[in-house]
Amino acid sequence: MNAGSGEYLIGARNLVRMFGSRRERVTAVEDVSFGIREGEVVCLVGESGCGKTTTGKMIAGLLKPTTGQVFYAGKSVWNPRGDRGEDFKKFRLGVQIIHQDPYASLNPSHTIYQIMSAPLLHHKLVANTHEALDRVIELLTTVGLSPVEDFLYKYPHQLSGGQRQRVSVARALTVNPRVIVADEAVSMVDVSIRVGLLNMMADLKRNLGVTYLFITHDLAVAKFFAWEGHIAVMYVGSIVEFASTPQLINNPLHPYSKALLAAVPEADPELTRSKARVELRSQDIPSLLALPSGCRFHPRCPYFEPGLCDVKRPELLPIGENRYVACHVAAREAGAVS
Amino acid sequence: MENKASTPLTVEDLWVEYQIERGVVKAVRGVSFSLARGESLALIGESGCGKTTLGVALIRLLVQAARISKGEITYWRGNQGIDVLSLKERELRRFRWRECAMVFQSALNAFNPVLRIWDQILDTAKAHGGMSKNQVRERALQLLEYVQLDPKRVIDAYPHELSGGMRQRVLLAMSLLLDPQVLILDEPTTALDILTQRTIIDLLRRLKKEIGFAMLFISHDLATAAELADRVATMYAGSIVEVGPVEDIFYRPAHPYTLGLIRAVPTVTGDFEDLISIPGAPPDLIDPPPGCKFHPRCPYATERCRVEEPKLETHYSETHSVACFNVQRVQQDTLDLQERYAKYAGGKAQ
Numbered sequence: 001m002n003a004g005s006g007e008y009l010i011g012a013r014n015l016v017r018m019f020g021s022r023r024e025r026v027t028a029v030e031d032v033s034f035g036i037r038e039g040e041v042v043c044l045v046g047e048s049g050c051g052k053t054t055t056g057k058m059i060a061g062l063l064k065p066t067t068g069q070v071f072y073a074g075k076s077v078w079n080p081r082g083d084r085g086e087d088f089k090k091f092r093l094g095v096q097i098i099h100q101d102p103y104a105s106l107n108p109s110h111t112i113y114q115i116m117s118a119p120l121l122h123h124k125l126v127a128n129t130h131e132a133l134d135r136v137i138e139l140l141t142t143v144g145l146s147p148v149e150d151f152l153y154k155y156p157h158q159l160s161g162g163q164r165q166r167v168s169v170a171r172a173l174t175v176n177p178r179v180i181v182a183d184e185a186v187s188m189v190d191v192s193i194r195v196g197l198l199n200m201m202a203d204l205k206r207n208l209g210v211t212y213l214f215i216t217h218d219l220a221v222a223k224f225f226a227w228e229g230h231i232a233v234m235y236v237g238s239i240v241e242f243a244s245t246p247q248l249i250n251n252p253l254h255p256y257s258k259a260l261l262a263a264v265p266e267a268d269p270e271l272t273r274s275k276a277r278v279e280l281r282s283q284d285i286p287s288l289l290a291l292p293s294g295c296r297f298h299p300r301c302p303y304f305e306p307g308l309c310d311v312k313r314p315e316l317l318p319i320g321e322n323r324y325v326a327c328h329v330a331a332r333e334a335g336a337v338s
Numbered sequence: 339m340e341n342k343a344s345t346p347l348t349v350e351d352l353w354v355e356y357q358i359e360r361g362v363v364k365a366v367r368g369v370s371f372s373l374a375r376g377e378s379l380a381l382i383g384e385s386g387c388g389k390t391t392l393g394v395a396l397i398r399l400l401v402q403a404a405r406i407s408k409g410e411i412t413y414w415r416g417n418q419g420i421d422v423l424s425l426k427e428r429e430l431r432r433f434r435w436r437e438c439a440m441v442f443q444s445a446l447n448a449f450n451p452v453l454r455i456w457d458q459i460l461d462t463a464k465a466h467g468g469m470s471k472n473q474v475r476e477r478a479l480q481l482l483e484y485v486q487l488d489p490k491r492v493i494d495a496y497p498h499e500l501s502g503g504m505r506q507r508v509l510l511a512m513s514l515l516l517d518p519q520v521l522i523l524d525e526p527t528t529a530l531d532i533l534t535q536r537t538i539i540d541l542l543r544r545l546k547k548e549i550g551f552a553m554l555f556i557s558h559d560l561a562t563a564a565e566l567a568d569r570v571a572t573m574y575a576g577s578i579v580e581v582g583p584v585e586d587i588f589y590r591p592a593h594p595y596t597l598g599l600i601r602a603v604p605t606v607t608g609d610f611e612d613l614i615s616i617p618g619a620p621p622d623l624i625d626p627p628p629g630c631k632f633h634p635r636c637p638y639a640t641e642r643c644r645v646e647e648p649k650l651e652t653h654y655s656e657t658h659s660v661a662c663f664n665v666q667r668v669q670q671d672t673l674d675l676q677e678r679y680a681k682y683a684g685g686k687a688q
């Protein structure tokens with residue numbers, strides 16, 4: 001996938017991010033490449049600690065990749081010396097992130113009006129406080145917080161979890177972003193409120209053309225929100241499969257994606273109790289401090305081929321129209337040539 | 339008291355409230371249910387509806403600010419009924435874990451980080467009495483093996499050396515230490531990843547089948563309930579608004595709130611389904627609305643709903659109860675689901 005080409009609004013090529021001291025260095029993101037077309041949704045799914053948030057933060061420019069590139073509108077965001085590229089400011093405004101923890105991300109001592117008007121005034125997107133108020137009211141209405149007057153002068157702790165998430169979305173919208181990185185934006189809210197929140201975000205896509213990198217560990221949410229887009233499945237720091245959502249959900253090819261889809265409980269007794277299982281060879285999630293050789297999934301993988309999988313790292317290979325898989329066996333069966 | 343050997347736990351009209359500065363939080367309002375031997379009952383409902391409060395009340399471990407204002411909780415061992423609300427502190431300690439063990443919602447993170455698993459197990463066993471140190475060790479090793487852990491390694495490990503799924507297994511093993519007949523599990527799989535969740539669900543199913551305890555498990559996740567429950571109870575604003583066999587709750591729900599939950603959760607596999615959100619938010623339990631507590635959010639609400647609170651009454655069958663005045667209209671809107679009911683019932687008959 002050539003994320004730097006004009007085809008994609010935003011994307012990544014061979015992103016790597018390490019953390020820690022020289023003595024105990026972990027690679028949180030090992031090799032991530034993907035692209036998102038304008039107005040499209042790409043969902044990043046995978047288990048806790050696999051590097052979703054780290055990837056999202058790099059895409060939003062909040063974390064600098066150790067190596068690799070982030071592209072925005074066809075240009076590399078960091079220049080070859082690792083400094084901010086010339087359009088960095090445009091990029092930072094164009095790509096907004098909604099953080100995983102809604103409690104930590106809204107300043108508790110500011111009212112909703114203050115939280116929302118600050119970026120408007122700071123970036124001179126409005127001429128004065130009067131205009132700021134109008135715009136705040138407009139945005140709160142867009143995210144479905146009404147009557148708006150009830151919310152303007154409240155503090156974050158006075159709102160429910162769902163309402164706080166709406167404020168986070170509204171705040172991200174203040175600077176008219178083209179891309180929103182939504183990190184577990186609905187995971188903390190109850191099912192009865194979740195659908196409304198997802199529909200609101202889908203409306204932003206429809207009406208404002210917002211492009212999403214949508215991070216979630218919940219496959220049902222991914223299916224619903226990204227049905228017309230793509231899903232990228234991550235496993236310990238890398239994307240192992242990238243496919244259109246219906247393909248990924250109903251015909252996964254990577255053994256890890258297959259295992260996830262077979263294991264996930266369904267909200268339907270008949271369906272969930274009659275699902276075929278995928279037996280893994282081990283339940284242990286590898287430690288980042290002692291990564292398995294070759295394919296990171298090989299100690300657990302039902303397809304494991306000794307001498308191949310434990311030796312050579314599979315690349316993310318194209319196997320169809322905008323469809324990729326990183327598995328020696330799955331790629332071979334799909335007829336890919338490396 | 340009559341013989342209820344096949345029903346280890348009965349709860350009658352239980353009310354629990356919290357006294358806070360702003361007023362009285364009516365967290366559990368008139369809950370009645372019973373648990374049959376060997377069955378699993380799932381308690382579903384959204385955050386703050388009183389699930390944990392109910393669970394904790396059943397073993398009388400409520401915080402200071404809470405008060406059971408009314409009701410009866412009875413555990414049955416053979417012919418003998420134990421009136422839990424009249425137990426003294428010492429008897430209570432013997433009762434907990436022996437009759438009824440609970441795995442708490444936050445327990446995964448509540449392990450004491452400086453104590454090895456063995457010390458934590460020993461502490462629990464000591465607090466509830468009756469076994470020698472050697473007996474405890476032997477039983478603990480047995481149980482750890484039973485929940486598919488490497489007993490020798492795990493018993494001497496510190497909590498941080500174990501993954502979330504392993505810690506959840508340790509908690510399950512610990513809860514079985516004194517062979518309780520009722521197990522309360524508060525969100526047993528919520529914090530876990532999909533693959534880990536799957537192993538815990540399969541383990542719970544096996545334990546239930548082999549040991550035969552009754553299980554009350556609390557979850558806001560409908561999928562876990564669909565997997566594990568024999569019966570499901572939907573809780574809203576402190577009350578059970580519907581209870582019935584799992585296939586009834588999913589394929590012919592009769593309460594608008596249960597139906598709302600089901601319409602709001604997609605299945606993962608299969609085609610795209612449009613989801614419908616439930617408007618509004620759950621009520622303030624200090625000052626709940628009059629009448630049916632769901633009426634401000636309910637698409638079926640009529641004038642009567644605004645003034646009178648519906649009581650649980652049977653519908654479809656003796657085992658299915660629902661608290662709603664407009665069940666007939668709700669039923670009309672579940673025809674698509676009912677088709678799946680026929681399929682499920684057919685599958686079970688084979």
Ligand SMILES: Nc1ncnc2c1ncn2[C@@H]1O[C@H](COP(=O)(O)OP(=O)(O)OP(=O)(O)O)[C@@H](O)[C@H]1O
Pocket residue numbers: 019020026027028046047048049050051052053054055100217288
């Ligand atoms: N600032 C940091 N310093 C050290 N390690 C970090 C840092 N941030 C993340 N990590 C590690 O990198 C790995 C990936 O973390 P990340 O937060 O990206 O995972 P995630 O997929 O978002 O997980 P979750 O689903 O739990 O949110 C983890 O092992 C984490 O502990």
Ligand SMILES: Nc1ncnc2c1ncn2[C@@H]1O[C@H](COP(=O)(O)OP(=O)(O)OP(=O)(O)O)[C@@H](O)[C@H]1O
Pocket residue numbers: 356357358363365383384385386387388389390391392401403443558623
């Ligand atoms: N210690 C407490 N003091 C005062 N109010 C409390 C206390 N614990 C719970 N409550 C209130 O009682 C009600 C029921 O809470 P409870 O924890 O039982 O809900 P729950 O259904 O378990 O929610 P969740 O799904 O979030 O765990 C809530 O309104 C809550 O705010």
Ligand code: SF4
Pocket residue numbers: 593594595630631632633634636637638639640643648661662663664
């Ligand atoms: S009683 Fe009325 S308000 Fe309550 S759930 Fe039924 S229809 Fe809705």
Ligand SMILES: [Mg+2]
Pocket residue numbers: 052053054100183
């Ligand atoms: Mg994260």
Ligand SMILES: [Mg+2]
Pocket residue numbers: 389390391443524
């Ligand atoms: Mg709870």
